[in-house]
Amino acid sequence: MNTHTFKALDPTVRDAFIKMNFIGESALFLRSLCQIEKAAKHDVAALLLGETGTGKELAARAIHYMGSRASHPFIPVNCGALPEDIFENELFGHAQGAYTDAKKSQSGLVAQAQGGTLFLDEIDALSLKSQVALLRFLQDHQFKPLGAQGYEDANVRLIAATNADLAALSVSGEFREDLYYRLNIMQITMPSLRERVDDLPLLADHLIRRFCVEYGEDERFLSVQCYTWMRQYSWPGNVRELENFLLRGFLESEGPSIIVPPPRQWEEANQQINISGMNWDTDYNEAKSLIIGAFEKSYLMHVLLKADGNVTRAARLAGKERRSLGKLIKKHGLREGEE
Ligand SMILES: Nc1ncnc2c1ncn2[C@@H]1O[C@H](COP(=O)(O)OP(=O)(O)OP(=O)(O)O)[C@@H](O)[C@H]1O
């Protein structure tokens, strides 16, 4: 939508985004910035969606620091690191003597975030029991430390983030539907880097300038030839992956021009599927099976890369049965013994 341009944003808001290192001018990215700005203005629960490394935490911080709670704490919580048995203790704290080791009372993250924002990252990782506790808190704006007599009031904004399909998980029953609706008041999706490859030069410039400052080096730049593969690559780890690639190139290249080679797996997959380099002097069926084989291998590599090598997740992304994807993986020798 072309109304989502930087011009549609107030200049002070635009400056605030730049100060917070939000780099990008592509339409999808600007649409997210407009949504972030809106979420900053309205003090309600927000849900941030997007693949890993797309800037969800950056967005959560922006919503907090551009909003009315900015002078109060922003407390990030990684739900994936909070097992069910300590969730309530971490969030709500405990009273003295609440359990054997509770020698002193201790406040939880909700109390620490009082007046500010609690950022619940990887919200999909919460067990159903922890989801119930969170839902109760969201409904009542009150909480009871473990072993305490009474409830305490909380004035805390919740922002949740996930790279999972929370709507699908709520349909399948893995995530409580009522909690999903409570969190999903304002929904913001951070676009993948693949969807905004036009931002690559801006992002690369920004990151390399940062490295120059950090490592005390003079002006350096990314060699333009790198954009050829960078524009075609799928970037499963998004901006974080770009950051890592550029840093490696920055440290390994000599001279002002930085060369970043593509990942080896990607290069191999692309050589496989190079149609123009194919031998066409063969019969139709053989040509067809060659190209399909090449497609299968490239596709599998992409989806495995995106799923961090997890076959079950790769099968889900590909919309295929795990078993049949496993067979294909074995056929192409991508993983030993995969069925
Ligand atoms: N638009 C952007 N401009 C500049 N840097 C960005 C942008 N988006 C993300 N980054 C950088 O990429 C890295 C990853 O961002 P962040 O941690 O916010 O991602 P995330 O979506 O929370 O990832 P995960 O799901 O893995 O937790 C950070 O170093 C962040 O500063």
Ligand SMILES: [Mg+2]
């Ligand atoms: Mg994150």
